[in-house]
Amino acid sequence: MTDFPFLLLMIAVPAIGAAVVAALPKGRDLLAKQVSLGISLVVLLLAVLATAAFDVGGDRFQLGMAVPWIPDFGVQFALGVDGIALVMLLLIGVLVPVVVGASWRDELPGGRSMTAYFAWLLLLEAFMVGVFAATDVFLFYVFFEAMLVPMYFIIGSFGGPRRQYAAVKFFLYSLVGGLIMLAAVIGLYVVSNSQLGEGTFAFDALRGLEIDPGVQKLLFLGFFIAFAIKAPLVPFHTWLPDSGSEAPIGGAVLLVGVLDKVGTFGFLRYCLPLFPDASRYFAPFVLVLAVAGILYAALLAMGQSDMKRLVAYTSISHFGFIALGIFAFTTEAGTGAVLYMVNHGIATGLLFLVVGMLIARGGSRQIGDYGGVAAKAPLLAGAFLLAGLASLALPGTNSFVSEFLVLIGSFPTRPVFTILATAGIILAALYILLMYQRTMHGPARGVLLADDVEPPAPAGHGATATLTAPKRSLRVLDLDRRELAIVAPLVALIIVLGVYPQPLLNLIEPAVAATMSDLGGSD
């Protein structure tokens, strides 16, 4: 069973699916959606089967394969997963079908075809699987850069009114980070060439190198900056609010839920094991960025009037917790950080989706345009509240477990940073409950007040120009069956993982423990 090429299939199936969808004749939108949903469900099934085939007590990397690719430079097409990568693949498997379902009713003005959107989604899925499954650093780099392309088009072609600006900004930031990382990747190759006699990009071989501390620092920075932009950490964050708010909801979910996790995944997979001395050297600086980000982004989230921007800022704050957990260098905090990546994808994914459903009804992203929605749409309000509570890490929801693990695991080694980070939970309650109160509570008010008017014409800043709100009677305000089907699995995961997270922790912990021992037993 373990020889079955799960990982290759998880890349190939959506990649081929993307080609098929792209080749569909214009106007066959429904077929494109059906194919995309089918393909993404197959990937989910593969992810679940791969997890079943994964031996928790076994080798660090499993389900692996390696084929020489560019033999002259020792580049291999090598795949394999540890527990950390595996849970990220599960997250991808869950989120992509949900995103396809959530995009079902999205329309372009003039009835233009949406097939391209679904093709880009599937291609993005293939690249995201690749980036987590690669065990060759060069292959990782290729997927890391390749991910940009579908996301660029998802934002730039299907986003809000300022989509061009946001897409370019996203692309340039990522490209700069990627180029710096490329230099570091080449640097690694040079070091391996001189130490091992022949250059390699294989992660396992690179892990055994004894790199000079000065060189380590340079290479660490190369990787770190790329990952810090991707994650993003303050002050490399300003692209995310624009991308997150201008991207179509489906794109925003994958951007914040999965794509950004490549950054924090990179810290754990590459920065800590390959450059242990440099990681320890730079840890205080990283922790300053992490904790400053938690508080700074939370305050900024409170000040936003645009719901999508608000959710984007909350994510930056959450990424600070993840970075804190990683750079606290304990198994508990690191395990918590990885679980945080998964939980954040689910919780913030749901929050983005529900916000998107609200925007689809009112045609505005502005908090001030809504009020008292709960009375008219109790299911929508309930899902909104649950997503919000998960975002503020209420016990009983999945996020509590990960945030608690990060904080309790960081406290013994980094008490001051942890205390400051813990204060962030007050701000989290503020930004969520302020948004919830303003949109859902109070007397009915704003764009949803009139019962049967057409949604306001998209106009000016804050309105979604490209994807228009569906033109149906607004009497039907609450979630319909399709929307319930999208929300339900995420709601269930939030509760189940909040009460019984141990199966995921069992997957994650050995990989984190191995990473910490790579780091040199400072645990």
Place this chain on the structure above:
Amino acid sequence: MSETLPAEGLLGWSWLLIALPLAGAAVLLLGGRRTDRWGHLLGTATVVASFVVGLLCTFQLAGLDEKSVSVDLFTFISSGDLDIRAGLLYDPLSAAFVLLITGVGSLIHIYSIGYMAHDDGRRRFFAYLNLFVAAMLLLVLGNSFVALYVGWEGVGLASYLLIAFWYTRPAAATAAKKAFIMNRVGDVGLALAIFLMFAQLGTTDYAGVFGEIGTVAGGTVTAIGLLLLLGACGKSGQFPLQAWLPDAMEGPTPVSALIHAATMVTAGVYLIARCSPIYDETPTARTVVLAVGALTLLIGAIAGCAYDDIKKVLAYSTVSQIGYMFLAVGLGPAGYVAGLAHLYAHGFFKAGLFLGAGSVMHAMNDQVDMRRYGGLWKKMPITFATFGLGYLALIGIWPLAGAFTKDAIIEAALDRHDTFGYLLAGIAVLGAGLTAFYMTRLMLMTFFGRPRWEDGVHPHESPVVMTLPMIVLAVGSVASGFLLVSAFPLSDWMAPVFGEPEEAAHVIAPATVLLIVTVVSLLGIALAWLFVGRREIPVTAPVRVSPVTRAARNALYADTVNESLFMRPGQWLTRALVFVDNRGVDGAVNGLAATLGGSSSRLGRAQTGFVRSYALGMLGGAVLVAGALLAVTAG
């Protein structure tokens, strides 16, 4: 502490206590409108069932030699050195709270059937109420600080949902948010205390922490004690986190009775009593607990004298009475049981008073302004009688409950035999006088004097489904003090937790204390009669009042302080940061990019042709790479 044994028999099923109301909440929330017709009955049934289970469990516990059993459920979080198992601890302390929560909870569920009969959201109300009971039971039954924390924030959520129950009213929505935020401030303290325990002892369960706390350095223990106290202050509405509790009265009155009087707000007292092994090690933290309790009991009593809103008066009374409980548990071994006995008695009489207030509001078209009441004793005899008994119990007229439990606290303070103890006792006696004043004022304005009703109000007695719980609680208000202090001393029941009661050498004989408190209380009653009872009450509050009254009406400016210290600077900071982030950080990065790129408007004008072709070029490259890969693999 006695040894903890694994549970057998029915006690092994004590998780049902939590599961029943939780299942009720789940059915009512997921079932939607289909459950509208019978939802309130299911919600009530689950809590009554929990009460029965609690009674049976407690009987079984009473028959055991080691009165402390644990129920191990499953691994909650395990990673590295951290191993948190979900489990319950059934001992005399948790049993006492289980009976209080499910007993008073059952009565209030029954009352709510009548009180919420005409509300469209009745099913939702019972769902939230069930959720609260489940979370509260987890809080008191959990065998570790993490389980406690889960319940702790769970009751915070239920409180939020119930305060905001009538969420279309902006005041209710704002009050709910305020309660949650101020609780979260306290929760940070509780969380940090847990982190500190783990860092020092490697565990977070009660057995491990309490067993090893003696090995921890004194300063650290004090820090843990103070952090726990911060959590307790948030949940229990104690200084400096008291301002949310009066606002929480925006919730339906049964909620005020159950959550914001009898149970949730006493969780802070539970926390300190549960952590007695920690506080026994740190006199410093205990002193702070005492100071908080004494200060809060005065703040609450003073504010209670000035409000005209019947529920706000009762809310400040709750703040003040919990101050008494904090004062008691801050005294250490001498005071734990006294504090808990007062908590129990308060659970009866304050829940009864709130239900009575709800009955009055029910009769007066939801009017809460006491200036619009008057002369109601004739119209609502049962409400008047039960409310009156609660009133006498609260102000401590012998032989009703308060006389026993409040005096026990004052005696415990005196037994410290030092100036601080005498000062605390003095404050407690002064507080008793103030309590008598504001409660007599409330009684006079509500039930006596000439009717000052608004047009169209026709007061009537409430239906039996509401009066019956009031009668039961009134019986508790009368008898609980005598039962818990004299007849079946709570100290004997709690001995496995806090040790055998010691007979202290009293400075002042208990009879003398009773006499002093009674005289001071009568003085308060007389003053209330002088100020309120003997003259006509204007239907609008006088504007020209003394600075003291004005300060009391503003609850000693707690909100003003919070707003000017935290809220407004916070808003200013947020606005400034938004500006900085949009202009400064983003601008700097853009500017840097522009400088490096040589064109200041590359990003601004979004020269998409360039980027788009680049992106497509990358895709082309990727396709080539993939092709090469296939070629290599195939070859």
